Amino acid sequence: MTRAKGERSLSGWAFLAPYAVAVVLLIAVPALLNVGYAFTDHTGLTRDPQFVGLDNVRRLADDAFLADSLEASLFHVALSVPLRLLAAVGLGLLLAAPRPGGRWFRTAVYLPTVVPDVALAVLFLWVLNPLYGPLNQLLGLFGHPGYTWLSDPTTARVGVVLMLLFPIGEGFVVVLAARRLLDGRLYEAAALEGCGPFGQLRRITLPLLAPVLVLLAVRDTILTLQVNFVPAYVLTDGRPANATLYLPVYIFDQAFEFSGFAYAALITILLMLITAAIIAVQLLAVRRWRVLR
């Protein structure tokens, strides 16, 4: 009896082992090393880094580039997370109901998520081109002169957000699936009570989806703070005037261009702390609702 039990749990561990080994070797160990490196003068080139105490931390305080980078990242999260959520939730709810051609629309919404982000970024180089890009031409239709998208700090940031509004397939699918799990009877009962489409959205759909929405917001915050690396690199390379020098870009620059391996390691820790702080604020904010009852 106990023997069989022991064997069972042993085989459980055996199944877990490949995954556990990979997690330890590829994530846990590098993460720990990263914390260690943050307090050295490691350049990524030298063999034996020296411990330098809090030197790197002091350097953070008066790093003007870091301040720019932080501002760029926060601007990006503040704009991109709500917009991406809005798009994913809006499209998910609109396309959840069975309607003719629905599957084509759903495929269309998911498609940009399958496109490699470098390819999407290259596409957006064209979309945002001030001379022949379709976006400015579209604005032209409304008599607007258009923007020099990527050479102006604010529009460059907006351009990156615009591009990242397209790969929202995962959130979209989650909303779609969650909405389809909601009981259709609730909506019939509501209709009988005179609750129209917007009332149903406000009184039924959103409250019932709230746990999913919170999850998506948290996940998108984590994601959004990191995935702007590729568009920034392809579209702007951190320019203009550091407007798109997002934290991942700055970390990369420090680590691999300026050989500031140790300093970059420290900024990754900072990025993690910022992510955690934003998520904490989000969770505190939604505690008022009963969503996580």
Place this chain on the structure above:
Amino acid sequence: MTDGGGLRLTGLVKAYGPVRAVEGVDLDVPAGELVTVVGPSGSGKSTMLRLIAGLERPDAGMVAVGGQDLRDVPPHRRSVAMVFQDYALYPHLTVRENIMFGLRVRKVPKGEARRQAGAAAERLGIADLLDRYPDQASGGQRQRVALARALVRSPAVYLLDEPLVSLDAQLRLSTRADLLALHRQIGSTTLHVTHDQAEAMTMGDRVVVMDAGRIRQAGPPQEVYDAPADTFVAGFLGSPPMNLVPGGGVLGGAAGGTVGVRPEDLALDPAGPIEATVDAVETLGSEAVLLTRCPDGLRLAVRTPPRLSLRPGDTVRLRFDPDRLHRFDAAGRRV
């Protein structure tokens, strides 16, 4: 509370693609009457209720409440409340908020809505549940919440779609009594769909038997039981159902037609004209049902007193009351 709204259905038709769910239903329910609707699964009972509630548009025909044609009246403007089989309570709202939902949608002030919800809950004996969530209430309690939600609308017509089906037998019995008492109190027109023979027979002023989207018979329960309009109704109402003998057979010839006899109208009698072998004995406590088989293969159910100590394989003789035979023509209609 009711404003005397009788219900009238005329030539109601509804098809879902090739499936003809409701095929020409005519029904007249005077104000205050409680009608039970029975029929096999898929016979269109729910669809009929949904047409009345306005959740579906009829392909043809008319629904009228209190003499008013409801063709272009949206569901919430019909004085009709529906209780779904699975209750459809809002899981994210407390019982009180569930009951208040419609009132709040209709902009009834919060205090007034709370008062009405409290009163409805009081009436149904769920006042102590008001601050719980539906998933913290039992099946029977949820059923009452759904009823309370219908009650606060004080509609002219209640549509109850198998509201007791997920309750256990005990609770079903007591809730049935409560429902009846409630109906007597508020006296509003009620359509009560059920699968349960006992509910169909005991609850309604009238019972409506449906099959394949049509009403086969409507009338006072005892009348329908005593004089089923066709072989379908004969075979559907009653448990065990009426014995139907095509051609008459041992019950006396009926060329081309069918002769039926209720199990209680057959009796054991050593001098009886029918010989049969006992296949099985179903003991129900206060009575027993013998499932027998005649030499020609015909099966007859017989209701008997309990404790007869008959065993499968025993041979018995049966007598029937010629006055209690039901005769049906070749098309299955009562003659």
